[in-house]
Amino acid sequence: MELQSLITRLKPKIQAQILAPPNAGLYHFDKKWSNDERSRIHLRVDPSGDGLLLVNASRVIHLNPTAAFMTYLALQQIPEELAWKAITHYYHVPSSQVKDDYTHCSMQIEELIRPDGACPIHELDLEVIAPFSTTPLAPYRMDLAITYRCNNDCAHCYNARQRNYPELTTSQWINILDKLWEIGIPHVVFTGGEPTLREDLAELIAHAEKNGQITGINTNGRRLNDKAYLNKLVEAGLDHVQITLESHNPDIHDRMVLCKGAWKQTVAGIRNALETRLYVMTNTTMLESNRPWIEGTLDYLASLGVPTIGLNALIYAGKGVDVGNGLPEDSLVNLLEIAREKTLKAGQKLIWYTPTQYCDFDPMQLELGVKGCTAALYNMCIEPNGDVIPCQSYYTSIGNILDQPWDVIWNHELAISLRERRYIPAKCKGCALLTECGGGCPLKLTVEHQISSTIMEREYDQYT
């Protein structure tokens, strides 16, 4: 009798599992594997039911509504039989088909989120859709330029704002992080200026991580020279760090960043970061100033044990417009062939950032992947005062994140014109590689053709 009585009392407290198709929103799953690896998984569900699966903020997978529902169930590790029931409940479909489809779909998802999982294209045979062919409702990543202050003064810096640009308070940035989560942005990168000059950086990182966002910083690494400070960021939950090193030669680096002694601190910062659990990469801007020493720099980074090397060309914004030491795109091939060879030999990953015109430099030929402009598409940036700009180098505000609804910002004329690539030069039309190339960096085009970057909706023919 006592047992029966207990059951009666407990029965009303049974918590039913909600197995409905997920509502629109962002869902975060943190999967730890037996080999101590970890997968941070975000499932973003659109109001249409379509889903976007982001694995460690790098692999992006598109899901139709059925796949999104199945993924949602699989990621919650719902027992298969219950999942089948839930799906058959919502859809007109024979249960036998659901079993087959769910088994296959959940197996694919498992492989997609596994660090050493099967190749999605060659082994899973996923449908391949054209690059940049989908328009999300929000970017995947938001760069947060929390300050434009900087303790370096790079001669080629793309920053076009005053260093004393107005800055938001900590609570305002926290509001922004929350808003970004609501919008469905799973990945934030704190940048600047130099983000480590904000004393609340660790607090902001911790808040974003609490939301479920993946966090990173783009830094010159000088403050990471201080191990205690770096550990504070790590303890806050920071996931990755990108440190700019312009050369292995201290003099070259210091000359490029116009700060004596910077190299020493930056390299110490890299060394310290490599001792933590952080995903560490460096970035080097290839200019005439450091071109002759690129090989040495790559060797040096390999000797430090940096696992991922980022390279880019001059960005045509801020001081970059007039610095005059950018490399012509058609001269990049040799440098990147060297970089590719060296990184391959050292077991490093090479990331090439700069969107180029493929007729001058085709990154696909060097197996560097598709690089096109993703501004206002996959990534955007918020300035220190809350203004949203298409990317962290494109200094045209399209609204303030604190004051304006996201839809207004996302559908700003400039954002649409960039997404629709209205800036593409006439000469590119009809090119077989246009989908991947996209005409290169819009900022470079604006500089080359002396046009306003404010609105790029006009046909380019008139300038070319």
Add this chain to the structure above:
Amino acid sequence: MRKRILSILILITLLLSLSSSAFAQGYYFQVLKLYIDLYWNDDGTVTINYVFDFINDASGDIEYVDLGLPNNSYDESQITADVNGNPVYDISSSGFQGEGNDGVAVGLGAYSIPTGQSGTVTINVPNIVNVLYTDSEDSNYASAVFKNPYFVSSVIHGTTDLRVTYHFPISVQTDEPRWHQSPAGFADKPGVGFDEEGRIVYIWRNTGADLSTQYEFGASFPQQYVPNTAIVRPNPFAFLGNIPDELFFPLCCIGAIALMVVSSSLSDKRRKMKYLPPKISIEGHGIKRGLTAVEAAILLEQPLDKVLTMILFSVIKKGAAEVLNREPLDVKVLSPQPEDLYDYEKDFLTAFQEKTISVRQKKMETVIVALVKSVSEKMKGFSRAETNEYYKSITQRAWEQVEAAQTPEVKSQKFDEVMEWTMLDRNYDDRTRDVFHNQPVILPTWWGHFDPGYASAAKPAASSVPSSSGKPSIGGSSLPHLPGSDFAASMVNGVQSFSAGVVGNVSNFTSRITGVTNPLPKSTSSGSYKGGGSSGGRSCACACACACAGCACACAGGGR
């Protein structure tokens, strides 16, 4: 004066015009959470469990909670309640002071909620009868409609996490229940799930609900799962007028049913969605163009002896080697080497300079392993399926060009131009014989380097006329030629020579290759994937994440 919380619960009888609760003055509170679970039992009754999270913002304690109930068809002695897990026993219908006739008062006693404090009150009312009606749209279905307890707006503030859960009878199948139109502020369809007893549940939830509002929730399920007698049926004579008091309840039920006709028809449209099979896609390139025929052969998983033969033809055509003897195969590397050799061709020639057969086989393995890895690298981010189709189409077009040629000269020229692509055809042997069997074939300039005995077989015996582009000599019957059948046999036998003289047992050779390029997959719970095959196979430790355009690292902002 006792301080009470008064609420009204209404099931289907809510149309009995209950509008608001009467409250003692001075109440002011929040209900942070109200979770209501309705267990629709096999006997046609319902057991309702309420969990209220109150915050008392008034100046006095909350001592009583009055809970309105749909009727008085329950056993008061079976009602249980607790406050923060502490049972309370002061439960009586006679003390009910809420609006309407039916309900219970729950005295919180020692666990009254002090001012400024919060408290969780749980009330369980088991086995209420007369709560199911015939579904107005489907007479085989029982309709269960429920409205939440509510409070007058002057005493409650804030929003409430309101969750209403229907637990259907245990035997109800997944595709049987139907939801009615959801109330405003809730998702247009309830969540569906299963409780720990395996009962199907419908869940409506609004974390920002207004508890001064009544929300109506409804669902239907087949009547067969409850006794026929449990269904309340309308009085068929209710429309006759001069309704006596005793018929009031049935009349109201008719009214309720009329309402449900509307809601049912609306909800029907949402009951099941059209199923589209799951589709997962990834951004990337489509076709990888620019592969050589040899690389395409790896991609298409052609037998490895054929791949090696293709390399042999390739180096012979480029003037980098000649066959000294076909059986056993012996190849001489010529010098100077042309500059346009691919890496795999250079490696191939290096391997052939090794005269010890076992060592040569080992080196050939290395050639193929490197080739497979190179192709995999080149395929990063490209669609294998689309690329396969692309190269198959090239093969098809190559044969069509050869077959369409009207003269032996043109046919031979075309074949020389595209022969490496025709070799990708899995029916290469048969098709070669079919195409060439009934007419002579003008021999290409490099033929002498492939067939050491051709001089005696070819007619005339004179050497062929070299063509600057490596194309076959053309010029009529005086040009060196072979009977078509001999030519076809020679081409086909080239492959067999390779398998016999160079790689030995093809299966073993292939196994050694795939052992490197496609090792047994690590054991996972998710099973294995296709790949491998007889050759080529999967060597795909791909980093497609960064090869694909959707990669979030695109333009990640360097340049500082």
